Amino acid sequence: MTKALGYAAKHSFSRLKPLEFDRPEPKANEVQIDVLYCGVCHSDIHQVENDWGNTVYPCMPGHEIVGRVSAAGASVSRHNMGDLVGVGCMIDSCRQCEPCREGDEHHCEGHNSWLATYNGPMKPAAQTEDGVNTYAEDNTYGGYSNVIVVPEDFVLKVPESLPIEAAAPILCAGVTTYSPLKHWGVKAGDKVGIVGLGGLGNMAVKLAVAMGADVTVFTTDKDKVEPGKALGASRVVIEGDKDAYKELELSFDFILSTIPEKHKVDPFITLLKRNATYCAVGALDQIPGYNNQELIMHRRTLAGSLIGSIAETQEVLDFCAEKGVAPDVQVIDIQDINSAYKRVKNEDVRFRYVIDMASLKREMEEAA
Amino acid sequence: MTKALGYAAKHSFSRLKPLEFDRPEPKANEVQIDVLYCGVCHSDIHQVENDWGNTVYPCMPGHEIVGRVSAAGASVSRHNMGDLVGVGCMIDSCRQCEPCREGDEHHCEGHNSWLATYNGPMKPAAQTEDGVNTYAEDNTYGGYSNVIVVPEDFVLKVPESLPIEAAAPILCAGVTTYSPLKHWGVKAGDKVGIVGLGGLGNMAVKLAVAMGADVTVFTTDKDKVEPGKALGASRVVIEGDKDAYKELELSFDFILSTIPEKHKVDPFITLLKRNATYCAVGALDQIPGYNNQELIMHRRTLAGSLIGSIAETQEVLDFCAEKGVAPDVQVIDIQDINSAYKRVKNEDVRFRYVIDMASLKREMEEAA
Numbered sequence: 001m002t003k004a005l006g007y008a009a010k011h012s013f014s015r016l017k018p019l020e021f022d023r024p025e026p027k028a029n030e031v032q033i034d035v036l037y038c039g040v041c042h043s044d045i046h047q048v049e050n051d052w053g054n055t056v057y058p059c060m061p062g063h064e065i066v067g068r069v070s071a072a073g074a075s076v077s078r079h080n081m082g083d084l085v086g087v088g089c090m091i092d093s094c095r096q097c098e099p100c101r102e103g104d105e106h107h108c109e110g111h112n113s114w115l116a117t118y119n120g121p122m123k124p125a126a127q128t129e130d131g132v133n134t135y136a137e138d139n140t141y142g143g144y145s146n147v148i149v150v151p152e153d154f155v156l157k158v159p160e161s162l163p164i165e166a167a168a169p170i171l172c173a174g175v176t177t178y179s180p181l182k183h184w185g186v187k188a189g190d191k192v193g194i195v196g197l198g199g200l201g202n203m204a205v206k207l208a209v210a211m212g213a214d215v216t217v218f219t220t221d222k223d224k225v226e227p228g229k230a231l232g233a234s235r236v237v238i239e240g241d242k243d244a245y246k247e248l249e250l251s252f253d254f255i256l257s258t259i260p261e262k263h264k265v266d267p268f269i270t271l272l273k274r275n276a277t278y279c280a281v282g283a284l285d286q287i288p289g290y291n292n293q294e295l296i297m298h299r300r301t302l303a304g305s306l307i308g309s310i311a312e313t314q315e316v317l318d319f320c321a322e323k324g325v326a327p328d329v330q331v332i333d334i335q336d337i338n339s340a341y342k343r344v345k346n347e348d349v350r351f352r353y354v355i356d357m358a359s360l361k362r363e364m365e366e367a368a
Numbered sequence: 369m370t371k372a373l374g375y376a377a378k379h380s381f382s383r384l385k386p387l388e389f390d391r392p393e394p395k396a397n398e399v400q401i402d403v404l405y406c407g408v409c410h411s412d413i414h415q416v417e418n419d420w421g422n423t424v425y426p427c428m429p430g431h432e433i434v435g436r437v438s439a440a441g442a443s444v445s446r447h448n449m450g451d452l453v454g455v456g457c458m459i460d461s462c463r464q465c466e467p468c469r470e471g472d473e474h475h476c477e478g479h480n481s482w483l484a485t486y487n488g489p490m491k492p493a494a495q496t497e498d499g500v501n502t503y504a505e506d507n508t509y510g511g512y513s514n515v516i517v518v519p520e521d522f523v524l525k526v527p528e529s530l531p532i533e534a535a536a537p538i539l540c541a542g543v544t545t546y547s548p549l550k551h552w553g554v555k556a557g558d559k560v561g562i563v564g565l566g567g568l569g570n571m572a573v574k575l576a577v578a579m580g581a582d583v584t585v586f587t588t589d590k591d592k593v594e595p596g597k598a599l600g601a602s603r604v605v606i607e608g609d610k611d612a613y614k615e616l617e618l619s620f621d622f623i624l625s626t627i628p629e630k631h632k633v634d635p636f637i638t639l640l641k642r643n644a645t646y647c648a649v650g651a652l653d654q655i656p657g658y659n660n661q662e663l664i665m666h667r668r669t670l671a672g673s674l675i676g677s678i679a680e681t682q683e684v685l686d687f688c689a690e691k692g693v694a695p696d697v698q699v700i701d702i703q704d705i706n707s708a709y710k711r712v713k714n715e716d717v718r719f720r721y722v723i724d725m726a727s728l729k730r731e732m733e734e735a736a
Binding site for chain 1: 466467472475477551618630642645648649651652653654655656657658659660661662663664665666667668669670671672673674
């Protein structure tokens with residue numbers, strides 16, 4: 001066991017506070033990582049506040065982790081001591097179901113689905129018929145900590161050319177937007193719409209532009225017109241601008257919606273070309289009714305997409321390094337995490353907060 | 369001009385009655401066809417009764433036409449005198465837009481969209497900005513007539529091995545279900561759901577079974593369990609059977625819905641495998657809201673599909689001949705068309721009515 005320190009919430013209404021805990025030694029196939037930076041994802045806040053009703057406490061979030069390998073089990077072959085590595089939303093999966101065998105671990109249909117980097121299995125024992133948790137872990141502790149231990153197959157290689165702190169959000173926000181852009185075949189010259197310009201939207205625009213697409217941003221916020229263009233969008237449309245929507249009918253090869261809540265899809269369906277797809281990655285909600293005639297007449301589709309596979313996560317890290325793409329981040333000390341949460345909730349940010357774990361180490365040294 | 373006779377409605381509330389009219393001589397690229405049989409499609413009734421608000425009167429329906437070539441323009445090269453041929457929902461398209469150039473005439477985005485076999489262009493002059501109809505035909509007369517003239521590219525070859533009267537419904541019901549089954553890659557061994565067992569559903573089951581798929585039928589009607597199995601379905605599920613739905617979760621490669629009106633899609637989404645599609649071809653309506661989380665978690669999609677291309681129409685005719693597939697039809701005289709409409713509206717049929725045009729010829733001879 002390794003004595004470890006992290007920041008965790010004890011209840012849905014409590015602030016994050018320091019929590020001492022034990023990280024187990026790495027097993028034969030596992031890697032121990034000293035955490036350097038960890039991104040702050042909006043879902044961290046949802047989980048801490050139990051918005052999805054499935055939070056296990058204490059809750060120690062963090063699934064945008066960058067660090068260096070500090071120990072490795074006997075059979076580890078993919079990573080070496082000192083390697084710069086990353087961990088995203090998953091640290092394990094059943095490895096046996098059809099999606100796992102086909103490299104879609106993020107769609108694991110095993111007994112407890114995939115094992116999340118924090119808060120345990122996606123399908124906890126209570127949601128299974130036999131009440132069993134095959135991972136034997138009810139509550140995993142995430143990257144708001146100084147050290148983490150992860151099976152090597154779920155550890156990504158972070159290219160040294162990426163700004164380390166900016167690499168962190170690629171592991172969730174990056175792959176969540178990269179995966180659908182790739183899956184639906186976005187290529188140079190395609191006309192792509194990105195709906196919403198928060199953390200995901202920001203990343204989506206950068207990735208689509210780097211893929212050579214002609215990007216149009218849709219936002220409700222007039223203050224995001226210039227920032228959207230600065231990211232490389234050729235056009236920023238204010239949602240509800242009827243003239244713009246009329247002009248853009250039947251013109252998009254793909255629309256990626258990052259709106260994090262329920263929203264009307266009809267205005268976007270009419271913008272799709274024949275055979276094109278509207279994919280909503282952020283709305284884990286009921287979508288209002290839609291006009292099926294608009295799907296029928298041009299063989300359009302509506303879709304959803306969830307984070308991305310381990311292979312895609314490696315791909316997007318390599319793609320970002322190759323293309324010089326990095327999320328816009330603001331580095332904070334872990335002691336400021338609660339005020340950062342407040343600003344995220346108030347939509348008071350346009351970049352991604354990333355925790356510099358040196359601040360946690362200082363706290364440990366002062367306490368020692 | 370050729371003196372012709374057909375059955376047409378003069379108003380939305382009138383019965384179909386004989387109407388004498390002139391068919392033009394075939395132009396250089398056109399074929400004249402003596403109509404032998406014409407299927408009765410539910411959309412014929414919608415059009416006659418102006419349910420879509422776009423009917424031009426007199427309305428002479430019929431877009432499931434089988435006949436023999438009786439004259440041809442000077443440049444016609446694809447068809448010969450006496451050939452058994454078919455005409456489906458379209459008789460022309462702009463031939464210049466991207467969909468037309470790529471062989472998707474049924475998604476024509478030209479000035480007036482495609483030219484329907486009856487009731488004129490899909491996008492009539494009144495719906496265009498400049499008020500122009502590039503086809504110069506406001507109201508085409510369909511196959512409820514003794515003769516029709518059609519550009520040769522929109523005339524299909526009907527294999528002589530097909531039962532002639534049963535070939536007619538393949539030209540609409542057949543291609544409408546064949547096109548999505550092919551587009552979404554249904555192949556031998558796939559698990560396919562067919563929702564609804566009317567005219568389209570009947571055809572869809574036969575085609576999917578002939579493709580080697582394992583077919584499950586969903587119906588609200590207990591009396592359709594045995595007929596569904598007789599068509600080759602391995603299972604017939606009564607809609608709302610919660611145990612069956614639970615058992616079938618995450619199991620379908622493709623679900624084709626032929627429900628001709630708005631309906632809840634959520635119960636079917638959960639039955640789709642990862643990456644699978646629910647395609648509704650019949651509901652030209654507002655679909656109620658759906659749970660996007662169910663799309664996201666398994667990257668599922670919702671889609672629509674419209675009839676099929678000319679190439680697909682030829683494909684499904686050839687496929688049916690090769691596999692010995694034919695719609696279940698009941699042959700009627702054209703003088704009985706109004707009572708047939710009544711029975712279709714009362715959902716009093718499980719087969720397709722097909723008009724034997726010999727009955728019209730007799731009427732013409734008696735009048736002469």
